[in-house]
Amino acid sequence: MKKLFALSLAMVMLISLTGCGSTPSNDNGENQNGFSTAVKGKLTMATNAAFPPYEYIEGGQVAGIDAEIAAAIAEKLGLELQIDDMEFDSITEAIKGGKADIGLAGMTVTPDRQEEVDFTVSYATGVQVVIVKEGSAITSVADLFKEGASHVVGVQRNTTGDILTTGDIEEKGFGTIDRYSKGAEAVQALKTGKVDCVVIDSEPAKAFVAEVEGLKILETEYVNEDYAAAMSKTNPELYEAVNQTLQDLIADGTIQKIIDKYISVE
Ligand code: GLN
Secondary structure (H helix, E strand, C coil): CCCHHHHHHHHHHHHHHHCCCCCCCCCCEEECCCHHHHHHCEEEEEEECCEEEEEECCEEEEEEEEEEEEHHHHHHHHCEEEEECCCCHHHHHHHCCCCEEEECCCCCCHHHHHHHEEEEEEEEEEEEEEEEEEECCCHHHHHHHCCCCCEEEEEECCCCCHHHHHHHHHCCCCCCEEECCHHHHHHHHHHHCCCEEEEHHHHHHHHHHHHCCCECCCCCCCEEEEEEEEEEECHHHHHHHHHHHHHHHHCHHHHHHHHHCCCCCC
């Protein structure tokens, strides 16, 4: 490992000495390799670091699957990675406004979001699951929409859990939705009895349930989803570069290796 580091350091030095590094930029912020980024020489990632194991704070830094994927992409493109932590809600706006280059946040591809941003190839799948208190009368997803159902459902605001339950439950008169800015807050509301269940992605669900006693994840799944990176529709050169790089990292097994570090196959 040390040897490898010394070797790559030597290579970096060689590259900067010969002046042919992979990040040269001209004065208007455009990289010589044909794309421009929000900040010259950097790949700026927008995320919401409250979604373990995809993104969470560890030692004051954003860690997790998405952070590692972004780091791998940035390295291949010769860019320095910068991660901006924000509300999940704000990611799409940051991308649209050109403040961030790539939104990586366990973000599900949906038709509505596709109107706002371009998605790269999908790099992972997710599942919406239901968390309940042990012994809850809700024993399957179907209980949420059955005749006479009237539950209070906790979700993270503007996530697919929110969008789905709003349509399937609230709008059909099967209950109400309580929206929280973080998934963990929705789970706390379940613990204290403010909501009857929480609908959220399965991996953060596992992480939250492991930390709060007396909760469990129902075995039936709500829906399956594809995660992809969100990018601006108005920067096709950068989109092509990132999307191609991500495809390469999927093809050579790098992405799977990163995911396997965080998620064990049951
Ligand atoms: N996958 C969900 C969505 O895209 C949740 C993502 C998140 O909370 N970071 O809406």
